[in-house]
Amino acid sequence: MPTGATVAALTTSLPETPGGERNWDYRYTWMRDSTFTLQALHYLNLDWEADEFMQFIADLESNGDGALQIMYGIDGTRDLTESTRDDLSGYAGARPVRIGNGAFDQRQNDVFGAVLDSILLHTVRSKRLPRRLWPLVQQQATCAAAVWRNPDQGIWEARGAPQHYVSSKLMCWVALDRASKIAGIRGDRSAEETCCATAEEIRADILEHGVRNGVLRQHYDTEALDASTLLAAVFGFLPRGDQLLRATVDAIATDLTEDGFVLRYRTGETDDGLSGKEGSFLICSFWLVSALTVVEQVQEATDLMERLLSVSSPLGLYAEEFDTSTGRHLGNFPQAFSHLALIEAAGRIILHERMRELM
Structure with a gap:
């Protein structure tokens, strides 16, 4: 209150690596969070919020291009220029202490999908x-x-060279797919068909170059894996029985985990520049x-959920990261994104269980 904005975290510069440089200011509202925020609020019947x-x-x-x-700042401020407080040390001596966030003017092509999916959800x-x-x-x-063919910094705001990130292309597909559906609700058949055609073009490009x-x-x-490709399941990019989707989920579960965490x-x-x-x-x-x-491996999903619930703080809260070797939470705390994803994951398991009970 009073703006209606949500905040990624209430803290700045809590280190992602103890004593390291991965220390960021998260006291802002991210468009990327919007669809997960709306999903969580509606799951919990917080429709007014x-x-x-x-x-x-x-x-x-x-921006000038629309x-x-x-x-943004929680009051809508656009300029979040980053600076450091060299007179201060962060948690456990971590440096630098950052004020502002230098990623605010990055080009991240996933922003469009997040905004449009949230509008469709709402x-x-x-019903209006x-x-x-x-x-x-x-x-x-x-x-x-206009931009889906261009490289960007990706969902993780990498400070290395721009790349053709699969998750960015995927979220551009989400943008055009959701825009098509919204246009259909509004009765604009021309916009519906145009957006749908572009969405299919993006899908074909991802399947040709991103696999x-x-x-x-x-x-x-690259041959490297990235957990953000799990959004292909979360946003319905591929049908639940699709072999590529199942193989991607299995690869991340097997090859992109440490001690059972992703x-x-x-x-x-x-190359994230750090x-x-x-x-x-x-x-x-x-x-x-x-x-x-989504891919019907519900027992594995439930087991992982139980493991995640077991590592919450004494208050039931989560930071951004979890160090499996020490059991410590790392990064800014409490981290909204972690909790929004928890609510969605729990909702999916509960919905699956209730649907099974009705069968």
């Missing part, structure tokens, strides 16, 4: 499409259609729970 958040998104100032930034839930949101739908769909040995990869020029990627295989190792990303483990449920 969901509407407040949608009103916040509708009021945001876009695209929303990847993040439209279906509220607010008139003031339709121009935003058109802008974000137009931007996604190695039957598995979705991090980007078009990594974002292996730092030795990824040094040092990081812990397992909790959101990625919750995504794996959701993905396992």
Whole structure:
């Protein structure tokens, strides 16, 4: 309150690696979080809060090309220029202590899909499409259609060279797929067909260039795995019985885990512009729970969920990462993304169980 924005975390510079440089300021609202936020709020029947958040998104100032930034201040501030407080040391002596976030002006092509999926979720839930949101739908769909072929920094805000990240292309597919569905709800058949055609073009490109040995990869020029490709299951990019989807989920469960928890990627295989190792990303483990449920591996999903629930803090909260060797939570705390993914994962398991009871 009073803006309706949500905050990624209330803290800054809690280290992802003890004593390392992966220390970020998360006291802002990310567009990437929007669809997971709306999903979680609606799961919990917090419809008023969901509407407040949608009103916040509708009021945001876009860039010159009509695209929303990847993040804003909780009052809608656009300039989040990053600086360091060299007179301070962070938790356990970690440096630097950062104020602001240098990723605010990065090009991350997943932002369009997150915004449009959240608008579709809210439209279906509220049974209406607010008139003031339709121009935003058109802008974000137009931007996604214009940039999906371009490399970007990816969902993890890598500070290395731009790449053709599979998850970014996938979220551009989400943008055009959801824009098509929203246009259908509005009765705009021309926009519906145009967006649908572009979505299919993006899907074909991903399947042609983003697959190695039957598995979705991090980007078009690597064999490396990336947990963000689990979003193919979360957002319905491929049908639940699809062999590529199953193989991708199995590969991440087998080859991108440490001590049963999922990594974002292996730092030795990824140019993220930083040094040092990081812990397992909790959101990625919750995504794996959701993905396992989608591909009907529900026992494996439930086992992983129980393992994740067992490592929460005494207050039942989670940071961004979990160090399996020490049992410590790492990164900013409490981290909204981790909890949003937990709610979705739990919701999917519960829904599956209830559907099975009705059969």
